[in-house]
Amino acid sequence: ALVLGIESSCDETAAAVVAGDRRILSNVVLSQLDDHRPYGGVVPEIAARAHVSHLDGLIRRALDEAGVTLAEIDAIAATAGPGLIGGVIVGLTTAKALALGAGKPLIGVNHLEGHALTPRLVAEVPFPYLLLLVSGGHCQLLAVEGVGRYRRLGTTIDDAVGEAFDKTAKLLGLGYPGGPAVERAAAAGDPARFALPRPMIGRPGCDFSFSGLKTAVRETAAALPQPLAEQDKADLAASFQAVVGAVMVDRTRRAIALMPPGSPLVVAGGVAANKHLRARLEALAAATGVPFVAPPIRLCTDNAAMIAWAGIEHFRAGRRDPLDLKPRARWPLDAAAAAPGAKA
């Protein structure tokens, strides 16, 4: 199968063509970083307008680079949520128009499922596997039991981990986007200099919490000579990153014990681009004797190849969505949380 994927749920406008045998024929991503940088974060209305301006051209490019026409595509997959609703509407409506015009099936993809299934785009990863989903809006441990079958083992009770990176970067004046900036600064820092709280470590269950850590970073920074020296920033960034790593390892170790023995450990989402975290999770997997899979960095951050791939997995399973499919701002992955009345 050949699937066109469209992603527009946040500040990346993206289109990709992926084949069922895992070949990524094209993967075009336009980041809106420069549009949002003056505001220090993503502005929903600016994002939606930028998607409108760029999406048509990006789809054209994705098809051209793949060397295929719309007629040769088997299905059109687009992010249908969760995310900033204006952007989701732009991508999903474009996909519906293309599907109707070209007479192709439409598949609405959960953006988180795009992240969750990415490991299977890069390697033969059998179900079930343990997924640590770490992104701008989420921090969850999920048992991935099949396509569309996710069981949540743990989640953050306050901030997402990407959010914690972004806020720490802002506090330290490291610039935007925050995650890569903290990682860069941390490389020159001493991770042992500041004793920050290590939230949730040693507690039962697999939940996360990052708001206390964020507060501790703010208070520690405020107690240092102002303006902050470069070395102080680097040391604080390194200390923060080390605590996040320790929390990830502690929580993930507990989740591994809940999985059938030998189930692979997979990390996905934008924060999975962080080399320190990848190394620590890889070491944990080695120590517990489970395979470890981390997608290449360009497939960890938002892209449309992962949406096309999730589309392929659902296409194979026979799923086709109606043209009146509703975009969703909130859309939890696991069935229990998706039940009416449940909290996302």
Ligand code: ATP
């Ligand atoms: P979600 O997927 O939950 O809807 P999102 O799509 O906005 O949210 P992603 O694009 O998957 O999130 O990830 C973006 C997040 O990843 C940002 O918070 C960013 O700071 C973080 N991030 C990116 N690179 C790194 C890195 N090298 N180290 C740490 N964090 C990173």
Ligand code: MG
């Ligand atoms: Mg983004």
Ligand code: FE
């Ligand atoms: Fe994402």
